[in-house]
Amino acid sequence: MSTLLQSKTLGVGLGFREPFRSDIFLNRTEIDFLEITADHYFDANEAKQKELELLNENFELIPHGLDLSLGSAEGIDEEYLEKFAELVEFVQPEWFSDHICFTRAGGTNIGHLAPLPFTREAVAVVAANVKKVQRVIETPLILENITYLVRFPSSEMDEAEFLTRIVSETGCGLLLDVTNLYINSQNFAFDWRRFLDGIPTESVVQVHFVGSHRNGKRLIDAHSDKTEEEIWEVFREVCKRTELKGAVLERDGNFPPFDEIVNELRQARTIMQTN
Amino acid sequence: MGLIEQQKFLAKLYTDDTLRKSFIKDPAFTGSANQLSEIEIRELLSIIETEIECFAESLYFKRLHEVERLLYLTARELKHDFRTHFKVFSNTFIPDQVKKHLQDALEFSEFLESNSEIEPWVKDLAKFERCRLEFHNFERRIVAAQLKYDIRERSKDPLASEPALRRTFAVWLRAGNRTFHFIR
């Protein structure tokens, strides 16, 4: 956390996606920074490398990983970590991030973020993997909460306590995805305010936000909808409880006219500044 | 036994239909064959038909939707059969590269191209889409596909008549920042 305290506040950013390529330059003053998907620039071809250079020259960048698999009990993939380290070295970001989950085990790549049981063993696994990352990459790593459909009967604590223990064992800050929190609270009928009471909110460095998506009986994180009032409410509450360094709109599909994106960024900025 | 073995088993359960079915059918046998203790077997059994199935399904649909998007012409022609074939394919192949959906689409296209149940001109369409993806995603200077059928009209208009048997070449070229494409 000590290095994170020295990190500067970035403001309100956008998750970079290829369809935004020209709009981000036309709306530069509306975007304080960009979050890039780290994996897309590993072994980058010439076009991707050029894109990275262009983005890096024009925006503050934060690399966000998908596949460090910090919850893998078998340990993390060294080659992947090496590539991540090279990217961080190139970008020189204030911090970088990945998720509290596992994405691979025994040679099988699940292709998505899979949840961990909320146990002391899993806390220890995440802590050991994070230490390994921290030995290779000095830039602060922050950790994101995921949505889950699977809950393990063997869990020894709730998610808030699980995150709290991970923060205290690793010294990492949190990337609190307020949409993921809201989705989980709706799918599993818990009060997100009580969840916020249970985590060290002063450790929340950055948030993610986007609308939730209804799929039958459940809400899912499709990243394809406009942020709804219920999620702005969670965002507002987080801002009241801590001084965020960054907030990122994470839109992956069903792209609206860019004006709508800009409006959401403005709304987030207003909330951050007034709370 | 701990989290290592449990995660190995879960990763397989999430991605393998057949294993899920055999675990439901004979949990003791499948569980112990995968180094699970009795307690762990009981735990996973209590959530296999609800939460694990639900997660596995969400992973499957995510893959399917991405591949449908990448191979949209083939998907449009095969309609429901696209999903039937993808179901079979998805149990035999799990992408392991960074661009998972692209890898999935390329492999699935080859799977269709070698499938005797698929109409030959639809195989050509799958081949056409595979080559287009290879050109745009691997920075190739040139990609050429030799097709048995003339798919030009049908690829533009799903209501056009079935492609005629006529040898055709689809070519993609890159010169500097510009790309060119023609079918002849």
Ligand SMILES: [Fe+2]
């Ligand atoms: Fe997120």
